[in-house]
Amino acid sequence: MAASILQRCLSPVQTFSKYVNYRSIARRCLLSSAYTDPAVWEQRQRDPQDLGQLASLMDRTYERKFPVSSLVIARFIDNLSSKEEVDQAQYYLYKFRHSPNCWYLRDWSIHSWIRQCLKYGARDKALYTLKNKVQFGMFPDDFTFNLLIDSFIKDKDFKGACSVVEEVMLQESFERISTQMLSLYALSKCLATTPELSWHEERNMGASLMLAGLKQENSVGFSAQLLGFALIGKVELSRGIHAVFHEMPLIWTSGYLGRALSVMNAVCDFRDVKLSEEVALRNIITPAAPMLDHVEKILQELSVISDGQNDTETTLDEEDELERQKLPEYINRFKELKEQLMSQDKIDSRSLESLVSALTQQTLTACEDADIAEYQKKVRDWEAERRQLIQRESEMKEKNQKERLSKQSVSAAQ
Numbered sequence: 001m002a003a004s005i006l007q008r009c010l011s012p013v014q015t016f017s018k019y020v021n022y023r024s025i026a027r028r029c030l031l032s033s034a035y036t037d038p039a040v041w042e043q044r045q046r047d048p049q050d051l052g053q054l055a056s057l058m059d060r061t062y063e064r065k066f067p068v069s070s071l072v073i074a075r076f077i078d079n080l081s082s083k084e085e086v087d088q089a090q091y092y093l094y095k096f097r098h099s100p101n102c103w104y105l106r107d108w109s110i111h112s113w114i115r116q117c118l119k120y121g122a123r124d125k126a127l128y129t130l131k132n133k134v135q136f137g138m139f140p141d142d143f144t145f146n147l148l149i150d151s152f153i154k155d156k157d158f159k160g161a162c163s164v165v166e167e168v169m170l171q172e173s174f175e176r177i178s179t180q181m182l183s184l185y186a187l188s189k190c191l192a193t194t195p196e197l198s199w200h201e202e203r204n205m206g207a208s209l210m211l212a213g214l215k216q217e218n219s220v221g222f223s224a225q226l227l228g229f230a231l232i233g234k235v236e237l238s239r240g241i242h243a244v245f246h247e248m249p250l251i252w253t254s255g256y257l258g259r260a261l262s263v264m265n266a267v268c269d270f271r272d273v274k275l276s277e278e279v280a281l282r283n284i285i286t287p288a289a290p291m292l293d294h295v296e297k298i299l300q301e302l303s304v305i306s307d308g309q310n311d312t313e314t315t316l317d318e319e320d321e322l323e324r325q326k327l328p329e330y331i332n333r334f335k336e337l338k339e340q341l342m343s344q345d346k347i348d349s350r351s352l353e354s355l356v357s358a359l360t361q362q363t364l365t366a367c368e369d370a371d372i373a374e375y376q377k378k379v380r381d382w383e384a385e386r387r388q389l390i391q392r393e394s395e396m397k398e399k400n401q402k403e404r405l406s407k408q409s410v411s412a413a414q
Helices: 002-009 022-027 051-063 070-078 083-097 107-119 123-131 142-154 158-170 177-193 199-213 219-239 241-245 256-269 277-281 291-306 318-324 327-343 352-413
Strands: none
Touching: 051 070, 051 083, 070 083, 070 107, 070 352, 083 107, 083 123, 107 123, 107 142, 107 352, 123 142, 123 158, 142 158, 142 177, 142 352, 158 177, 158 199, 177 199, 177 219, 177 352, 199 219, 199 241, 219 241, 219 256, 219 318, 219 352, 241 318, 256 327
8 A cells, every 4th residue: 555655646746957057066066276285284393203213112112011102103194105104004003092092192193194095095094994993093073074085076986985974974073064065965976876775875874964964954955854864764664773773873763754754844834945856756765776767666665664574684673663654654744745845846856966066066165265274273283282292202201311310320329
């Protein structure tokens, strides 16, 4: 029955197509050269070091069960000069993370590590340490995240960009508008170019779309929220709520498809906001494929779910089964809201990809100016903190030297 209801409500929506200058959008969908320019970073006071001596110092220190200081690992990262040395630095980042000083990996060291990886063609190392952040202590700031996302986007590696966006989502770092726009751009591109998504990818992309969309009170934001909630809801109905919130910054209360419908209802009452036709039609179907080519398949999938059958090995509890039983109700409500949106001219014929591209073109320049100014201030603050640590290190060495000389004098007198 659910399939027949859904088939009626998913009839094509006839809307006027709108012209979008895609060539113009393509020119301004990435960060500018001023944003990615390493000049501000490289103008810091240099501290040339011999990597071999630093490596030997760290090895001896670890052998004696002593902690390596954050300055030593920072100097090692700052003085990398080849991809091979980046590989070596990864080992020492791991060792530092598993030492007593593990909490003291400095923010500027993380930023330097990402920049060095990008500079020497070791972006895979940056992504690996980021995905294994607990083992390497990689918790970048928003500006650093932006540089890495942008690097993948420029190479049209949208899946790699989405891997970084997933880490932004897990760290709940969608505070900057620039990060939101880059993330939504990467997600929309990946959804448009990826033929199939695993349920893990659906959940992670759904959470990323939802959390980034919540920061935007416009058509892009509401469309992203709708698709995000719907993707999570699809995972919930097929695998249960535990599969949704496990190791994710998501609430464990059932009803994600219901929340998707709430977004549609909110748009009905919100002025100057429309939903992407692509998203509105796909809110409980697979987003990565053209709708008309997959309607029959999706109808069959939803019919299986509504009949209480499960084609996975996942065991659902009573709460999950109750949520499944709401599917016909969700479908009916979806039909009503779709008709209401149509009557109010609240459906935009453009795809989510087009909406995001247009908004990126409009907003990214202004965002960059604010980001660059804040980054320059942050670099100055980092340098001030680094000088304080160097001064403290120098004082400590001087103190230790005096103590050794004093002990030697006492021994000689005896």
